[in-house]
Amino acid sequence: MAYVSEGLGSLQDWDEVMAYQRKNGSLFNSPSTTAAAAIYSFNDSALNYLDSFTNKFGGPVPAMYPQNIYSQLCTVDALERTGISRIFVCEIRDILDRTYRCWLHNEEDVMLDIPTCAMAFRLLRTHGYDITSDEMAHFCKQSSFDDSIHGYLDDTKTLLELYRTSQLRFSREDLILENIGNWSAKQLKQQLSSNKLSTSARSETSMREELNPDLSHE
Template identity: 30%
Template sequence: MEMHSSVTNDYVKRLEEMRKSAKFHPSIWGDYFLAYNSNNTQISSDEQEELAKLKEMVGKLLAQTPDDSQRKLELIDAIQRLGVDYHFEKEIDESLRYVYVNYEQQNNKNGDDLSTVARRFHLLRQHGYNVPSGVFQKFTDNEGNYVASLENNVEGLLNLYEAAHLLKHDEDILDRAIEFCSSYLRASLHKMTANASLSKRVNEALILNMPIRKTLPRLGARKFVSLYEEDESHNEILLKFAKLDFNLVQKMHQRELSDITRWWKKFDVANKMPYARDRIVELFMWMTGIFFEPCYAKA
């Protein structure tokens, strides 16, 4: 019994030495985020009123756009990529439910419009609808290869490329889509000088290897705001709403980060637990990268 106790004590002692020997570098942030406080992160009543006004206008635009139209798909896509879809979850769900119920009919209606077919597929799969990838067969030849005539349809190829990243196991048609689109889009980059927004979207997805599927929602929204603004067809009200919403949510995150930094500092982690990583800021950023919405503030 005594021998067992001695062995246990030695093991615990060695374990403690190992834990305390960790040479993690200190947090690079220090007290930086303590500068964010209730004064410089305050959201004014004017800002709240402006946000509510713009939200109502975007909501009306969403409601007035027919569910069976290409424009509705483009609008929902833009709202999601701009990071303001959490304001219109019910409306978007209802619209996509309608699209799903009429999926086959709508694909036949739009004929060979690759951009619309790919965007519809992408939005539905992204929302959990198990739509078949066979819808892309009409863009392939008898051997299952995508037809070369699509090479000049840059917008369509980019939408297909994004949609294909939602593939499931053994969906060869989507595997081939990624390869086909990558090849032609890379070759077309130098020809896109007339459309800066499209060129940057292609560069982001392919060259930087950051398709929508791999992008953190908040980071993607910040980048897309700039891209959307350069798009000549953008909706000014939606753009203004997205910018204001992003700035106000950012203020909320700054205030949260200040509070959590102050809370963490009280624990004096660096001195009391030198074997632990002092990475509270990084942990906060990872969480807000996924759950950025104000409703998750307490979590």
């Protein structure tokens, strides 16, 4: 419930919510949740975070800030899916090198956000970076998804990213990725059978076309 604390106001236990505060002062990189925390807990770090991006944007602000790493990884993924990544080899290497440094330093903007962490792992591993699945251990159980904002929204895209990541096992003994694959596949199948796909900006037909090949061998 910490992700939707702004809707609870004084009914929320703000001391409990502040346990999720990140190094940049935000709660989940969410301006709205952080603003509520600043109002009810009078937290200086939260106020500094809000000041930093209101000074930058001046007017309307994004729903998540900062979001650079995830958006850059999505760009890399899109370039590879469309088959034109060879044109942007240097740019892609640049993005992945920066992501790898964040991974090695256990940066929270990568490690604490489920889709960012899963996509970073998948792209880094497929590009030959030296990483292990140990950092994915906190996603071993379905509760890691259920207790997140992505679980609250039944986010199909995040589930699919976790499932794809689980398929990059180097060994049958990699229980971390095996467990992630088992529960994410189960959730995806349930969403498919019950017609409860969370498609965001994409159509349900498009999402089904994307899901079926990935789950065909399950």
